[in-house]
């Protein structure tokens with residue numbers, strides 16, 4: 001009987017961190033997903049951008065900044081690869097300049113990831129890519145809960161007369177029945193808008209909404225409590241637009257908004273989501289061309305690391321439950 005390989009990063013005590021091919025966290029590039037627990041996949045597409053573009057270089061930037069990530073997570077007290085086999089799956093195919101065609105390609109290429117044992121973690125790309133990713137997720141799980149970190153709701157009906165941009169993916173997702181809104185939350189919305197209806201629109205459509213001002217006022221533990229109560233135990237997709245973060249910490253993004261959150265805030269928020277049943281994640285809108293010091297990519301790589309840690313903790317809890325039940329009388 002063949003033993004399923006367990007994948008983990010290259011050993012930094014043997015191969016220096018600056019060496020080797022640029023995969024996420026120096027994981028092996030593997031596309032056979034049998035026995036794999038999480039798979040990183042790039043979605044280098046930015047034709048959905050309405051202001052700046054350059055998120056096509058997001059996966060490359062995040063991978064480049066990820067080489068310093070180490071396998072032990074001290075806050076969760078977990079050796080990630082004690083519980084997870086993880087790979088870098090490479091990038092999904094896209095056709096630059098052709099949004100509907102690219103969305104079809106992304107959905108098709110993401111489907112086997114959602115059908116596999118691995119939890120997929122996608123590196124965008126502009127936020128329009130979440131729509132084909134949610135289509136692929138819903139094909140496996142039915143309507144999923146969405147937890148969306150974002151400075152904008154991305155629920156506009158259209159933009160410049162077009163229905164598909166990075167400002168519209170969740171409106172389309174609602175129309176197509178991909179989301180379980182009764183379990184979904186948007187968090188971090190802020191900034192100047194076009195009219196009084198813009199921000200309340202998310203609530204009218206059915207999301208639980210925690211604006212940036214509300215989050216600053218209530219604090220992170222109270223916000224986590226709201227998110228967790230809303231989300232419950234069902235399948236949940238996490239989408240993290242890097243513009244949730246203040247441009248002082250993440251300048252390299254498509255539509256920066258001041259008054260956001262720090263790297264430390266983000267870590268605390270993501271660590272507080274432990275135990276939620278995540279079936280997929282994406283991190284979008286990282287634009288290395290607008291990120292001269294590389295700090296946006298560095299933060300993004302560390303946020304993806306938090307996703308991976310959530311997966312490891314989930315598997316540790318699962319193992320503990322199984323162990324506990326097998327010992328039960």
Ligand SMILES: [Mn+2]
Nearest residue numbers: 127150154241
């Ligand atoms: Mn967004």
